[in-house]
Amino acid sequence: MATMTETPKNKCNCISCELRNVAFTNLNEKDISRICEAREERHYARGEIIHREGDAIHDFKYLKHGLVKLYRVNSDGDEQIITITRPLEFVSNTNVFHETHYRYSLSALEDSDVCCIRLDLIRELIEENGKFALNLISVLSRTSQNIIAIGLEIRQRNLAGRIAYVLLYFANEIFRSMIFDLPVSRKEIADFISMSPANVIRTFSDFRRDGIIRSNGRTIEITDMKKLEVISRRG
Amino acid sequence: MATMTETPKNKCNCISCELRNVAFTNLNEKDISRICEAREERHYARGEIIHREGDAIHDFKYLKHGLVKLYRVNSDGDEQIITITRPLEFVSNTNVFHETHYRYSLSALEDSDVCCIRLDLIRELIEENGKFALNLISVLSRTSQNIIAIGLEIRQRNLAGRIAYVLLYFANEIFRSMIFDLPVSRKEIADFISMSPANVIRTFSDFRRDGIIRSNGRTIEITDMKKLEVISRRG
DNA sequence: CGCGGCTTTGATGTTCATCAAGTAAAGTGG
DNA sequence: CCACTTTACTTGATGAACATCAAAGCCGCG
Numbered sequence: 271m272a273t274m275t276e277t278p279k280n281k282c283n284c285i286s287c288e289l290r291n292v293a294f295t296n297l298n299e300k301d302i303s304r305i306c307e308a309r310e311e312r313h314y315a316r317g318e319i320i321h322r323e324g325d326a327i328h329d330f331k332y333l334k335h336g337l338v339k340l341y342r343v344n345s346d347g348d349e350q351i352i353t354i355t356r357p358l359e360f361v362s363n364t365n366v367f368h369e370t371h372y373r374y375s376l377s378a379l380e381d382s383d384v385c386c387i388r389l390d391l392i393r394e395l396i397e398e399n400g401k402f403a404l405n406l407i408s409v410l411s412r413t414s415q416n417i418i419a420i421g422l423e424i425r426q427r428n429l430a431g432r433i434a435y436v437l438l439y440f441a442n443e444i445f446r447s448m449i450f451d452l453p454v455s456r457k458e459i460a461d462f463i464s465m466s467p468a469n470v471i472r473t474f475s476d477f478r479r480d481g482i483i484r485s486n487g488r489t490i491e492i493t494d495m496k497k498l499e500v501i502s503r504r505g
Numbered sequence: 506m507a508t509m510t511e512t513p514k515n516k517c518n519c520i521s522c523e524l525r526n527v528a529f530t531n532l533n534e535k536d537i538s539r540i541c542e543a544r545e546e547r548h549y550a551r552g553e554i555i556h557r558e559g560d561a562i563h564d565f566k567y568l569k570h571g572l573v574k575l576y577r578v579n580s581d582g583d584e585q586i587i588t589i590t591r592p593l594e595f596v597s598n599t600n601v602f603h604e605t606h607y608r609y610s611l612s613a614l615e616d617s618d619v620c621c622i623r624l625d626l627i628r629e630l631i632e633e634n635g636k637f638a639l640n641l642i643s644v645l646s647r648t649s650q651n652i653i654a655i656g657l658e659i660r661q662r663n664l665a666g667r668i669a670y671v672l673l674y675f676a677n678e679i680f681r682s683m684i685f686d687l688p689v690s691r692k693e694i695a696d697f698i699s700m701s702p703a704n705v706i707r708t709f710s711d712f713r714r715d716g717i718i719r720s721n722g723r724t725i726e727i728t729d730m731k732k733l734e735v736i737s738r739r740g
Numbered sequence: 741c742g743c744g745g746c747t748t749t750g751a752t753g754t755t756c757a758t759c760a761a762g763t764a765a766a767g768t769g770g
Numbered sequence: 771c772c773a774c775t776t777t778a779c780t781t782g783a784t785g786a787a788c789a790t791c792a793a794a795g796c797c798g799c800g
Contacts, residue, residue: 397639425656664755690777722764
């Protein structure tokens, strides 16, 4: 009972793939089909782990659809979340080109489709196609830069400021909406901003009491954007 | 009364430059001399600013000798230090390939020599020489990765843990010695780890009292490495 | 319906920022 | 070279911010 799609075999639709304009620019038809044949698209259900820190790196991974978190686990078993990111913002891991094993884990916060391309092939294309290489460097830099910037912003702020920043991050960068379903638990937010879960929850309650947000479980509505921005700037 | 050097005109010694093995691999003699002619080596005295956030990016900058800090200044005028780094660990800024203006400032903590190469030329070489491009991606990734890792380590720790981490960072990564002169003020350490200067100083005093370090002004000697490592891990 | 995990809130103590005051060190001008 | 100014450093006292612990409510799942 599968729905008819425009590309029935789900094969070689790369030519019309929207991601071509992001990371895979300046490739001719032949190169595109080389990628197409070598690539493997994998689906991950919400909560599934895409790769673990320490796993060998074989593929260049690109998020096509969904939402993922990049994180690491310390010796006590608790997580530190490095970034939460959407497609077009995330290109593989930051260390695929200078290390053999993943340094951080990646898991799906929503059902996600990941396009995996053998790293060897990407390397070949870089070697052969300078314009492709230049663009890829630009995209990779932007990804790293975003992770660095988020870390700096978090580090600078106190508890309330961090929560405000994260809420604005979800509203502006991830969902582009004032009302959204948080893709993470309170505990995960705590793991992201390096604060205790209890105080994350307390701050949510404060914001609710002060009319800055409405919240029901994971559903959040920002009701006073101005005030939230002030807290994010001040905190 | 200039001392005689092996390359009297300080021109085109690039062929024997030790940095060739780091960022400028896989270049033939002709390409090396192209770089050599286009490059400009600039000296910065301790305390001088190499570039400011917001400056237009023209060059690919490489630290040949010295020690620098990458930082940004917030609206209140206080600094946030992003990383402190030596040559061979630092290649230009992280955003030279995807932005037109520097996002962060860079200044010299010790007298430093910076090799500046027109970015256009680097782009040309990337386009023409795939192996050069591949290596450059690897080096750029490592630089970004280091900055990200430092941020994560700092975020995770409390005050004492952060100080311990920074001292170990200087001892192991920067100076490779148990005794060294701090290249930064207490205030700058505070700007690095996002804590107040007073508490940074207090923690130094605590460490001194507990026999973990000896310190005299900026001169630091780590006298109990084991304990420092425990604090860094626990904190 | 019972169990376990996530969420919430309160109470308590620790950690940290801030303010203030004093000391040392380092630059500045005569 | 000394007096002066400025800046960095140091310590204590105080209150605010935050972690931790504990208990209770909620929700999903078997």
